[in-house]
Amino acid sequence: TVHNLGPEIKFVKQKDALPLKYKFGLAYTSPQPGDIRWRFGTDLTLPARGRIYYGGGGEVWFHNVFALRAGFDGRSRDLGKWLTAGLGVHIGSFNMDYAFVPHGELKNSHRFGFAFEF
Helix, strand or coil: CEECCCCCEEECCEEECCCCEEEEEEEEECCCCCCEEEEEEEEEEEECCCCCEEEEEEEEEECCCEEEEEEEECCCCCHHHHEEEEEEEEECCEEEEEEEEECHHHCEEEEEEEEECC
């Protein structure tokens, strides 16, 4: 993907270029359905300015009901800011997701998602 492809932004008389970056990714899902399924993915980000970084993660589904997730954000070299974790629950048409994401100086975030399929 290409992020922020376009003209510079302007506020009053100040102009700034958008933070252009290119992102490449790969993912792999376990081939056969069963009681335990897993998926892994990774990506590489090439910013027009700045350092190249990578990220990735995986999830394991148990009986297509519970998921455990873990990931990493390669922008930080500090392990406490690097690892992410999450859980998922899928019951019938209802999905619930939780993710823990550290942000260093900005502390941590806890993200919740709820979905209903119809």
